[in-house]
Amino acid sequence: MFRGFATLNLYADDLVAARDWYAQVFGVQPYYAYPAAQPAYVEFRIGDDADEIGIIDRRWAPPGAAAGPGGAVLHWHVDDLHGTLERLLELGATEYQPVTEHGDGAGFVTASVVDPFGNILGIMHNPHWLALHTAEPAA
Structure with a gap:
């Protein structure tokens, strides 16, 4: 049974720039980064339901994932x-x-x-x- 939106994952070649851009868009800093020193993943909680948005270094994208808009x-x-x-x-x-x-x-x-x-x-x-x-x- 589908219970609700859990996490939206986005990919970026420059994770630090993406983190900073989305922090500006959302008006908050990510609450989680892994690993902390040189993150390959950062996560925000946004909106009334604290929905998760994870941004992943594109090196870890699934095989065949488009580098441009799609999906x-x-x-x-x-x-x-x-x-x-x-x-x-x-x-x-x-x-x-x-x-x-x-x-x-x-x-x-x-x-x-x-x-x-x-x-x-x-x-x-x-x-x-x-x-x-x-x-x-x-x-």
Whole structure:
């Protein structure tokens, strides 16, 4: 049974630069690095659910893993999609998919960028996610 998102792994040729870029994007430092002195892996906990994002030195990527954008796109809910997209572009990301509305005006809007390390980062305004995380607890 699927229980929820556990860890998103991204890859980078320059792990230190990727760590620093994502620390700037998220506004926090990674809480874990292994090994500590010369990391091959760093990990952040982000958002309301403290979701894990691990960044791995590309030398440890699975065989055949693309060095460029590709694969699935995980979309993070953001409250200000346009502002978040603008900030990512200012920090050196490039547009991958433009702002796109889905669902006949139901409020589902996505965009994605390629980070400076070749990974796709999706962002989304998602009314379903927002309703789940702002619902009043049951009495």
